[in-house]
Amino acid sequence: MHQPALTALTGFDPELAGLVEAEAKRQHDKIRLIASENYVSTAVLEATGTVLTNKYSEGYAGRRYYEGQQFIDPIETLAVQRAKDVFGVDHANVQPYSGSPANLAVYLAFLQPGDTVMGMALPMGGHLTHGWSVSATGKWFRAVRYGVTKETGRVDLDEVRDLARAERPKLIFCGGTAIPRTIDFPAFAEIAREVGAVLVADIAHIAGLIAGGAHPSPVGHAQVISTTTHKTLRGPRGAMLMSDAEHAAALDKAVFPGLQGGPHNHTTAGIAVALKEAAAPGFRDYAHAIVANAKALAESLVERGFDLVSGGTDNHLILVDLESKGIAGKPAAKALDRAGIELNYNTVPFDPRKPFDPSGIRLGTAAITTRGLGVEQMPQLAQWIDDTVTAANAGDEAGIERIAAQISELLAGYPMPGWA
Numbered sequence: 001m002h003q004p005a006l007t008a009l010t011g012f013d014p015e016l017a018g019l020v021e022a023e024a025k026r027q028h029d030k031i032r033l034i035a036s037e038n039y040v041s042t043a044v045l046e047a048t049g050t051v052l053t054n055k056y057s058e059g060y061a062g063r064r065y066y067e068g069q070q071f072i073d074p075i076e077t078l079a080v081q082r083a084k085d086v087f088g089v090d091h092a093n094v095q096p097y098s099g100s101p102a103n104l105a106v107y108l109a110f111l112q113p114g115d116t117v118m119g120m121a122l123p124m125g126g127h128l129t130h131g132w133s134v135s136a137t138g139k140w141f142r143a144v145r146y147g148v149t150k151e152t153g154r155v156d157l158d159e160v161r162d163l164a165r166a167e168r169p170k171l172i173f174c175g176g177t178a179i180p181r182t183i184d185f186p187a188f189a190e191i192a193r194e195v196g197a198v199l200v201a202d203i204a205h206i207a208g209l210i211a212g213g214a215h216p217s218p219v220g221h222a223q224v225i226s227t228t229t230h231k232t233l234r235g236p237r238g239a240m241l242m243s244d245a246e247h248a249a250a251l252d253k254a255v256f257p258g259l260q261g262g263p264h265n266h267t268t269a270g271i272a273v274a275l276k277e278a279a280a281p282g283f284r285d286y287a288h289a290i291v292a293n294a295k296a297l298a299e300s301l302v303e304r305g306f307d308l309v310s311g312g313t314d315n316h317l318i319l320v321d322l323e324s325k326g327i328a329g330k331p332a333a334k335a336l337d338r339a340g341i342e343l344n345y346n347t348v349p350f351d352p353r354k355p356f357d358p359s360g361i362r363l364g365t366a367a368i369t370t371r372g373l374g375v376e377q378m379p380q381l382a383q384w385i386d387d388t389v390t391a392a393n394a395g396d397e398a399g400i401e402r403i404a405a406q407i408s409e410l411l412a413g414y415p416m417p418g419w420a
């Protein structure tokens with residue numbers, strides 16, 4: 001059953017409650033390897049399910065446009081203070097609805113339509129909002145894009161510097177959604193300084209690793225830091241913008257009134273709780289365990305003949321090019337889901353296949369680490385992945401079902417918050 005119990009919901013809307021219950025059980029029964037997902041704590045779940053959702057609070061603490069902020073102001077102030085403490089920044093804004101609107105606020109703060117932005121190309125591991133063509137950020141701004149080199153699968157910073165010198169972007173994004181390697185914030189900062197650009201570190205994927213000291217921090221290098229709160233940071237769906245004192249006012253104005261109306265106070269409360277968890281000593285162990293699991297899983301996959309972009313990982317994320325296994329990303333992801341291993345198909349750099357039917361899969365270890373799986377289980381997990389790919393190629397559905405049964409048996413010993 002879902003925890004906390006859905007008593008009133010089940011009574012009033014059994015159809016909807018049944019779907020939520022089924023999703024909770026699904027999250028329990030799957031090895032969840034989607035790199036952007038996690039399991040939030042029961043405390044975060046409780047905070048996001050409160051009467052705070054009833055309240056309108058346009059503005060910022062002490063400067064609101066609605067009355068009745070006696071308790072909302074301290075809640076938002078607590079979230080802001082905790083963000084500043086966890087990341088060691090001058091300024092934090094916890095109001096962006098999610099990572100994409102947070103990034104749009106950064107454009108609004110520092111660019112005019114048509115100005116030049118530089119970001120990592122989507123098929124190379126960047127995010128849509130870093131100026132990709134189908135995104136508003138690619139339509140309303142002039143976007144130039146860097147990538148990784150074919151031989152190494154890593155960003156070539158000389159290429160980034162040359163591009164920045166030639167194109168003179170006003171804004172440079174570093175970070176992305178499918179980057180298995182450490183981001184060199186000091187090197188990006190040097191390039192941004194040289195061309196007079198504002199450097200934005202989009203740490204959506206790795207915020208929890210940074211909070212836990214398992215990835216270098218962009219603080220002191222990037223003037224602006226954008227992050228979601230729901231990936232490795234393990235909070236509710238939401239986002240934060242952080243910055244030095246100089247860029248604070250422009251960011252705040254861009255979020256409200258530039259882009260948004262009232263903040264989602266129930267989400268703000270959940271973010272405050274997640275940040276308290278991230279400040280607790282156990283979170284350092286969690287962040288390092290995520291990376292240890294990813295490295296162990298990567299090693300076990302390589303031993304079984306999988307071809308990893310960049311050859312391995314430094315963080316929570318693994319990008320696999322399946323060409324050597326004779327299967328495309330989508331049929332592999334679908335077969336793995338049937339086997340009880342949930343991940344997403346993904347473009348790999350220089351992918352000869354189409355984005356909707358690419359060559360790769362993306363894996364992340366944040367959620368399974370929350371669940372309590374450790375490095376000792378990673379060889380078995382790699383073996384299941386390999387066996388599933390083999391079974392899919394052979395059309396062996398019975399083999400896939402056997403793996404699903406083994407996985408369900410393993411996970412019975414690893415409880416999740418939110419379902420019991």
Ligand SMILES: *Cc1c(COP(=O)(O)O)cnc(C)c1O
Nearest residue numbers: 098099100127176177202204205
């Ligand atoms: C996930 C992500 C985002 C967008 O977050 P949403 O909450 O899905 O809008 C932005 N940037 C990066 C690098 C991300 O990984």
